[in-house]
Amino acid sequence: MFKHNQKTTIIVMNYPVVETERRYTMTDYKVKDINLAPQGALLVEWATKHMPVLAQIRKRFEKEKPLKGVTLGACLHVTKETAVLAETLKAGGATVALCGSNPLSTQDEVAAYLATKGIHVYAWREQKTDEYFWCINKVLDYKPQVTLDDGADLVGILHKERTELLQNVTGGTEETTTGVIRLRAMEADGALKYPIIAVNDAYTKYLFDNRYGTGQSTIDGILRATSLLLAGKNFVVAGYGWCGRGLAMRAKGLGAQVIVTEVDPTKALEAIMDGFRVMPMNEAAKIGDFFVTLTGDIHVIRGEHMEKMKDGAIIANSGHFNVEINIPELEKMSVSKRTVRPNLEEYSLKDGRKLCLLAEGRLVNLAAAEGHPSEVMDMSFSNQALSTEYLTKHKGMKTKVYRVPKDIDELVAGLKLKAINVEIDELTEEQKKYLATWEEGTI
Numbered sequence: 001m002f003k004h005n006q007k008t009t010i011i012v013m014n015y016p017v018v019e020t021e022r023r024y025t026m027t028d029y030k031v032k033d034i035n036l037a038p039q040g041a042l043l044v045e046w047a048t049k050h051m052p053v054l055a056q057i058r059k060r061f062e063k064e065k066p067l068k069g070v071t072l073g074a075c076l077h078v079t080k081e082t083a084v085l086a087e088t089l090k091a092g093g094a095t096v097a098l099c100g101s102n103p104l105s106t107q108d109e110v111a112a113y114l115a116t117k118g119i120h121v122y123a124w125r126e127q128k129t130d131e132y133f134w135c136i137n138k139v140l141d142y143k144p145q146v147t148l149d150d151g152a153d154l155v156g157i158l159h160k161e162r163t164e165l166l167q168n169v170t171g172g173t174e175e176t177t178t179g180v181i182r183l184r185a186m187e188a189d190g191a192l193k194y195p196i197i198a199v200n201d202a203y204t205k206y207l208f209d210n211r212y213g214t215g216q217s218t219i220d221g222i223l224r225a226t227s228l229l230l231a232g233k234n235f236v237v238a239g240y241g242w243c244g245r246g247l248a249m250r251a252k253g254l255g256a257q258v259i260v261t262e263v264d265p266t267k268a269l270e271a272i273m274d275g276f277r278v279m280p281m282n283e284a285a286k287i288g289d290f291f292v293t294l295t296g297d298i299h300v301i302r303g304e305h306m307e308k309m310k311d312g313a314i315i316a317n318s319g320h321f322n323v324e325i326n327i328p329e330l331e332k333m334s335v336s337k338r339t340v341r342p343n344l345e346e347y348s349l350k351d352g353r354k355l356c357l358l359a360e361g362r363l364v365n366l367a368a369a370e371g372h373p374s375e376v377m378d379m380s381f382s383n384q385a386l387s388t389e390y391l392t393k394h395k396g397m398k399t400k401v402y403r404v405p406k407d408i409d410e411l412v413a414g415l416k417l418k419a420i421n422v423e424i425d426e427l428t429e430e431q432k433k434y435l436a437t438w439e440e441g442t443i
């Protein structure tokens with residue numbers, strides 16, 4: 001541990017080692033540029049102001065210190081909202097080690113800010129794959145008792161490569177759909193070694209974060225990357241799950257003609273009745289101006305589709321991993337590529353057409369914009385904070401994937417309503433009795 005104002009060595013991105021004076025009290029970290037901390041502080045201040053539920057939890061954590069002595073290993077997108085979560089967990093007494101859950105999603109200003117606040121942060125934007133996994137391993141070096149993951153990469157490394165550390169871990173949380181799917185597969189295989197709470201599956205998470213958060217921030221990322229008009233354009237949404245529903249709704253709101261592609265007949269029907277056209281990707285490919293994948297699946301847009309796309313088509317992904325678009329096939333079909341704008345690469349195909357890929361096919365809302373709005377992350381991260389507290393209070397849970405306890409989910413909803421000054425009705429005693437009986441029917 002370093003002392004305040006100690007003259008020491010800071011390692012910054014690209015590994016140059018620089019001698020500098022530490023102006024802050026801090027422990028180990030690795031960020032792009034520690035001097036970005038003041039800008040990060042402003043971003044985090046802004047997010048904090050818009051996360052009232054987490055602020056209340058933090059106040060209680062400061063008093064009760066429910067996480068005292070607990071080391072947390074977190075692999076989450078390092079955004080201003082994640083900073084508010086990290087500070088809340090630290091206020092609860094935890095030691096927090098944090099890395100990014102995507103090589104392109106870290107906000108460098110925020111990472112720098114967190115380093116000055118005693119969070120062991122290992123994250124910077126534009127990481128190579130080996131740097132990304134190096135950071136995960138650095139977090140694991142802290143021997144966490146609870147893991148907080150987004151996409152299950154940290155849990156995966158822990159179970160495959162750092163198994164000696166499993167004995168320290170009492171539980172974990174998982175933030176996103178793709179991570180939960182991976183964890184359920186581990187559970188089914190008997191490979192999972194500790195209990196995990198699927199934060200993604202809380203109502204106060206997916207109904208708001210996946211739907212309204214992804215809906216708005218994906219549009220935000222596309223607009224920042226392209227600066228193009230959506231009105232009147234054919235906007236293809238691949239996957240009509242919670243994220244896809246949100247995106248389709250918001251694209252329609254901006255005047256786009258939305259086309260949905262699906263593999264699930266029920267979801268396809270729902271899309272039709274919600275007012276969208278549904279067709280296979282092979283058909284949509286011919287007419288789409290914008291394509292966005294949000295499926296959690298692999299190679300949803302591939303060579304056979306890109307062969308049919310119009311000149312100038314924009315392709316993006318907002319699903320967790322960068323495998324939804326077959327980028328190696330796009331590379332093979334192309335004779336050259338150039339960066340035209342930040343987060344927009346234009347591929348020149350052999351037949352002369354040009355296709356534009358946003359943010360290297362990584363989550364466009366986090367790579368080209370700032371991820372979900374703070375108000376939405378307020379609920380997701382309140383579930384994270386309370387689930388982390390729950391895991392530390394309930395040692396000895398069975399090794400399986402759990403839903404967020406109903407009490408927590410309802411508490412978050414209640415606190416959010418209160419924070420936005422909305423009151424609702426309460427069941428009367430008569431209504432409670434009526435709803436609990438089976439004897440009453442037609443009168």
Ligand SMILES: NC(=O)c1ccc[n+]([C@@H]2O[C@H](COP(=O)([O-])OP(=O)(O)OC[C@H]3O[C@@H](n4cnc5c(N)ncnc54)[C@H](O)[C@@H]3O)[C@@H](O)[C@H]2O)c1
Nearest residue numbers: 176177178239241242243262263264295296297318319320
């Ligand atoms: N960008 C973000 O910030 C963000 C936020 C939350 C979740 N996610 C990620 O987005 C992805 C989707 O999450 P979700 O909560 O909407 O999941 P979901 O399970 O609710 O929906 C996924 C949908 O994709 C469909 N699908 C699967 N394969 C398909 C294919 N080949 N073609 C068309 N449709 C297909 C499924 O039938 C399903 O309806 C996941 O990877 C998740 O982790 C991203």
